[in-house]
Amino acid sequence: MRSDRVIIESLAVETVIGVYDWEREIRQRLVLDLELATDIRAAAAADDIALTLDYAAISQRIARFADEQAFALVETFAERLASLLHDEFAIAGLTLTVRKPGAVAEAAAVGVRISREWS
Numbered sequence: 001m002r003s004d005r006v007i008i009e010s011l012a013v014e015t016v017i018g019v020y021d022w023e024r025e026i027r028q029r030l031v032l033d034l035e036l037a038t039d040i041r042a043a044a045a046a047d048d049i050a051l052t053l054d055y056a057a058i059s060q061r062i063a064r065f066a067d068e069q070a071f072a073l074v075e076t077f078a079e080r081l082a083s084l085l086h087d088e089f090a091i092a093g094l095t096l097t098v099r100k101p102g103a104v105a106e107a108a109a110v111g112v113r114i115s116r117e118w119s
């Protein structure tokens, strides 16, 4: 994986998520951290947004993805989102943390973290 990263931290999105019946009736907040592998040198040299990963555009797409989906597991949310980001933004690799705050009252947050690389 390349060593440069575009980062998105504590991105809050709303979605239907959960394994219990009552969770299918409500929308809940997930909080995401992303590290997106890229090479920033060309964008930096040309000072051109078109040559890098646009964190604003990616954040908007993630919010839309969350709005449209209704998974049971945070695992499924993470895996499907990683695949979408690879497909739509040509991201070579990522680390994605999905937190579900409040799901376990005694914990600040619970969730999953995945790392994926594509050749």
Ligand SMILES: Nc1nc2c(c(=O)[nH]1)N=C([C@H](O)[C@@H](O)CO)CN2
Residues within 6 Å of the ligand: 017, 018, 019, 020, 023, 072, 073, 074, 075, 100, 102, 103, 104
């Ligand atoms: N590994 C997981 N464990 C649990 C999940 C999950 O998505 N992944 N989900 C739940 C419930 O939906 C919970 O969040 C409701 O409070 C339980 N365990």
